[in-house]
Amino acid sequence: MALNHAIMTALLDDRLSGYELTKSFDTSLGFFWKASHQQIYKALRDLEKQGLLESEDVPQAGKPDKVIYGLTAAGREALEQWVLGDSRVTESKDDMFVKFYNLSPNNAPHLLQELVERREQDGMRLALYQRIKERHYTEPGALPVRKRGIYLALLAGIRHCETRLAWAREAEALLQGVMAEAVSAANS
Amino acid sequence: MALNHAIMTALLDDRLSGYELTKSFDTSLGFFWKASHQQIYKALRDLEKQGLLESEDVPQAGKPDKVIYGLTAAGREALEQWVLGDSRVTESKDDMFVKFYNLSPNNAPHLLQELVERREQDGMRLALYQRIKERHYTEPGALPVRKRGIYLALLAGIRHCETRLAWAREAEALLQGVMAEAVSAANS
DNA sequence: CGCCGCATGTAATTAGTTACATGATTGT
DNA sequence: ACAATCATGTAACTAATTACATGCGGCG
Numbered sequence: 277m278a279l280n281h282a283i284m285t286a287l288l289d290d291r292l293s294g295y296e297l298t299k300s301f302d303t304s305l306g307f308f309w310k311a312s313h314q315q316i317y318k319a320l321r322d323l324e325k326q327g328l329l330e331s332e333d334v335p336q337a338g339k340p341d342k343v344i345y346g347l348t349a350a351g352r353e354a355l356e357q358w359v360l361g362d363s364r365v366t367e368s369k370d371d372m373f374v375k376f377y378n379l380s381p382n383n384a385p386h387l388l389q390e391l392v393e394r395r396e397q398d399g400m401r402l403a404l405y406q407r408i409k410e411r412h413y414t415e416p417g418a419l420p421v422r423k424r425g426i427y428l429a430l431l432a433g434i435r436h437c438e439t440r441l442a443w444a445r446e447a448e449a450l451l452q453g454v455m456a457e458a459v460s461a462a463n464s
Numbered sequence: 465m466a467l468n469h470a471i472m473t474a475l476l477d478d479r480l481s482g483y484e485l486t487k488s489f490d491t492s493l494g495f496f497w498k499a500s501h502q503q504i505y506k507a508l509r510d511l512e513k514q515g516l517l518e519s520e521d522v523p524q525a526g527k528p529d530k531v532i533y534g535l536t537a538a539g540r541e542a543l544e545q546w547v548l549g550d551s552r553v554t555e556s557k558d559d560m561f562v563k564f565y566n567l568s569p570n571n572a573p574h575l576l577q578e579l580v581e582r583r584e585q586d587g588m589r590l591a592l593y594q595r596i597k598e599r600h601y602t603e604p605g606a607l608p609v610r611k612r613g614i615y616l617a618l619l620a621g622i623r624h625c626e627t628r629l630a631w632a633r634e635a636e637a638l639l640q641g642v643m644a645e646a647v648s649a650a651n652s
Numbered sequence: 653c654g655c656c657g658c659a660t661g662t663a664a665t666t667a668g669t670t671a672c673a674t675g676a677t678t679g680t
Numbered sequence: 681a682c683a684a685t686c687a688t689g690t691a692a693c694t695a696a697t698t699a700c701a702t703g704c705g706g707c708g
């Protein structure tokens with residue numbers, strides 16, 4: 277399970293609470309690995325039991341107390357070893373593509389609408405990635421090594437969004453064609 | 465759960481056995497939705513119980529008997545309705561991107577090797593998609609409506625592979641840079 | 653007063669993976 | 681003899697989602 281390793285990765289530089297990790301999993305690393313707060317809190321307890329993380333209670337005034345976690349030496353070691361092992365991919369599962377296999381004049385308007393929503397989401401994500409890139413990764417060659425790895429992941433995200441946006445525009449044009457045909461067939 | 469609907473989609477044109485469906489989920493629709501034979505057999509039994517599929521025993525000589533499934537009228541109706549609902553996406557989870565967040569001169573050679581493997585896989589997949597495109601989808605505008613939807617899905621697959629291949633080449637160059645630096649640092 | 657953000661959890665369910673099982677036929 | 685393909689499953693487990701729970705403080 278790489279969720280554990282994704283969490284440890286997020287803790288490479290900072291000591292974070294479950295709540296903070298959950299938020300950072302909504303951005304940054306979370307672009308490549310989604311996780312709910314329930315999953316994260318559970319994983320943190322498991323990792324601490326394994327001695328890979330250590331926790332510290334932080335009382336807060338005016339806010340609930342929190343528990344922050346940090347990597348132990350054993351955790352750092354385990355993470356390094358994990359990187360050297362085989363990777364596994366779980367391809368994304370997207371209803372929308374299955375739906376395209378069912379395209380008909382009847383459902384084309386609905387699919388078009390879904391496409392537009394997707395395009396908006398992808399557009400926002402792309403804008404965010406590009407902001408991050410311009411702010412922190414303008415000169416990838418000058419970055420410390422680990423940052424260069426993060427830059428590559430970011431670049432993959434950017435390319436992915438761009439590709440999807442371009443595809444969505446093509447798909448929208450085709451769907452509009454299907455709908456126009458259906459209208460003219462109905463009028464004849 | 466869209467696995468059920470992916471299966472029904474695969475049965476739109478043909479009546480297939482669980483075994484045949486499993487194979488077709490390794491190609492075609494399976495590019496957008498992976499499923500093991502255990503999952504598929506179970507889903508088929510569930511769908512039949514719900515009256516969305518009907519089965520027929522087909523005795524075979526020289527081979528084990530098989531059970532082929534087909535959509536019922538209720539199944540077709542349910543599928544059409546499902547297409548009109550909201551889509552859900554499960555973003556892909558890929559260890560490799562998390563690993564890039566851990567890039568170091570120490571693990572760069574390993575990541576490079578993984579990248580090369582990925583590039584080979586993506587390359588084969590792309591070649592397959594393109595063969596399918598040239599064989600069946602040369603003139604998308606002339607296709608029946610539903611085939612045009614499948615064409616769009618195929619196109620998304622092609623674009624996705626192309627993007628990943630281009631990214632992998634960039635990533636490989638960067639990793640080689642990291643490794644070269646490490647060597648020259650060790651020699652100085 | 654009610655909702656939002658902070659902060660952390662339990663419990664139940666669904667989805668997916670891994671391991672194992674069976675038994676015939678065809679090819680090397 | 682041994683593996684591969686056809687064909688269908690059970691059982692155990694891991695991962696992920698959904699629903700529900702608690703309680704404080706600040707804002708409108």
